[in-house]
Amino acid sequence: MKKLAIIGANEFQDPLIRKAKDLGFETHVFAWAAGDVGEKTADVFHPISITEKEAIWQVCRDAGVAACCSIGSDLAVHTVNYVQRKLGNPCNPEITDTVATDKFEMRRALRAAGVACPGFLKVSVPPAEADLAGLAWPLIVKPTDRSGSRGIFEVNDYAALCAAVPQAAAQSFRREAIIEEVLTGPEYSCESISFAGEHHILALTKKYTTGAPHFIETGHDEPAGIPAALVPGIHADVKAALDALSIRYGASHAEFRLGPDGRAHIIEVGSRMGGDCIGSDLVYLSTGVDYMAAVIHTALGQAPDLTPRRVPRAASVRFIFSQGDLDELERIKKDAPDCLWRVSWPGSLDGAVTDSASRHGYWITQGELL
Numbered sequence: 001m002k003k004l005a006i007i008g009a010n011e012f013q014d015p016l017i018r019k020a021k022d023l024g025f026e027t028h029v030f031a032w033a034a035g036d037v038g039e040k041t042a043d044v045f046h047p048i049s050i051t052e053k054e055a056i057w058q059v060c061r062d063a064g065v066a067a068c069c070s071i072g073s074d075l076a077v078h079t080v081n082y083v084q085r086k087l088g089n090p091c092n093p094e095i096t097d098t099v100a101t102d103k104f105e106m107r108r109a110l111r112a113a114g115v116a117c118p119g120f121l122k123v124s125v126p127p128a129e130a131d132l133a134g135l136a137w138p139l140i141v142k143p144t145d146r147s148g149s150r151g152i153f154e155v156n157d158y159a160a161l162c163a164a165v166p167q168a169a170a171q172s173f174r175r176e177a178i179i180e181e182v183l184t185g186p187e188y189s190c191e192s193i194s195f196a197g198e199h200h201i202l203a204l205t206k207k208y209t210t211g212a213p214h215f216i217e218t219g220h221d222e223p224a225g226i227p228a229a230l231v232p233g234i235h236a237d238v239k240a241a242l243d244a245l246s247i248r249y250g251a252s253h254a255e256f257r258l259g260p261d262g263r264a265h266i267i268e269v270g271s272r273m274g275g276d277c278i279g280s281d282l283v284y285l286s287t288g289v290d291y292m293a294a295v296i297h298t299a300l301g302q303a304p305d306l307t308p309r310r311v312p313r314a315a316s317v318r319f320i321f322s323q324g325d326l327d328e329l330e331r332i333k334k335d336a337p338d339c340l341w342r343v344s345w346p347g348s349l350d351g352a353v354t355d356s357a358s359r360h361g362y363w364i365t366q367g368e369l370l
């Protein structure tokens with residue numbers, strides 16, 4: 001039985017473990033022991049932090065794993081690629097690990113490749129007002145190396161910026177923040193898989209957030225409802241960004257705003273699947289393509305099979321923030337129970353939602369739009 005290493009064990013990672021088992025792999029799952037669902041789903045659970053790449057590699061080598069993969073975590077990207085390189089499997093070059101997980105290095109790489117970018121500046125403490133002279137207000141302040149909407153602030157004046165920078169930097173592993181000009185337009189993402197440098201775009205996703213100042217994601221829809229005439233230009237913009245970041249293998253998730261010019265203006269790109277159930281569920285539901293199987297096969301050095309496995313249907317995920325959201329879930333349960341694909345509701349609205357990780361649950365629907 002072939003063995004597959006999977007980095008991460010939480011609820012969003014669990015579908016990949018299940019998929020690997022369905023495909024006949026013995027799954028070796030690595031994460032801190034925290035009582036996560038994947039610890040039990042795994043054939044073999046190894047309680048090692050996902051950042052311990054050398055320790056994980058040694059276990060993988062001794063166990064004889066064939067490949068290593070993960071779903072939607074930037075933190076896991078470094079370990080996945082470290083193990084993949086040690087195994088001699090095709091994967092992205094080392095530069096991609098940096099430019100696809102650090103928002104400042106990403107902006108630099110995109111700009112160097114001629115991809116249009118908002119003005120940006122890296123700081124670790126609030127800059128002097130004069131240093132902002134080249135940037136147009138309002139501005140976004142965010143940690144350079146986090147995800148899940150942690151420490152994001154839109155600010156309209158210098159005093160607010162000075163308050164935001166230490167908070168964003170405090171969330172950063174390297175204590176750094178990026179200050180960026182604001183891009184306008186509705187927000188989307190683009191889900192792809194690449195093999196030997198060829199990018200296959202599978203889906204465009206409409207993104208909903210709480211908006212300024214913190215932009216916490218509230219839901220996603222596929223299809224995205226973008227006018228067909230704009231799609232070729234968007235695909236070209238996304239492919240240019242993937243090339244700028246030297247992405248050649250595996251899943252990627254490019255977030256963008258659709259500008260007044262009808263083109264995709266990149267917010268950020270992950271060299272991994274989109275989280276929030278986009279990669280694990282929505283792409284499959286809305287295209288029929290088994291995206292998780294494609295990620296596993298690509299990790300093994302095999303060209304992905306993009307043949308649809310089911311009839312594509314509209315697919316959505318909605319996150320639970322409030323009683324109003326729970327009321328909507330109850331309505332769907334009553335009026336359209338067949339549309340519910342999965343519900344995650346641990347049962348409590350306690351605690352403020354400050355980022356993606358503190359949302360209270362979610363549900364996924366598929367079928368005709370409700």
Ligand SMILES: Nc1ncnc2c1ncn2[C@@H]1O[C@H](COP(=O)(O)OP(=O)(O)O)[C@@H](O)[C@H]1O
Pocket residue numbers: 103118140142146147148149150152180181182183184187209214215255267268
């Ligand atoms: N330059 C920007 N212009 C407009 N909105 C932005 C910009 N940067 C971030 N945002 C908003 O903040 C959200 C989170 O920022 P992002 O860079 O994607 O961080 P994270 O890694 O936490 O997802 C985005 O989805 C978007 O809504």
Ligand SMILES: [Mg+2]
Pocket residue numbers: 148149255268
């Ligand atoms: Mg993002």
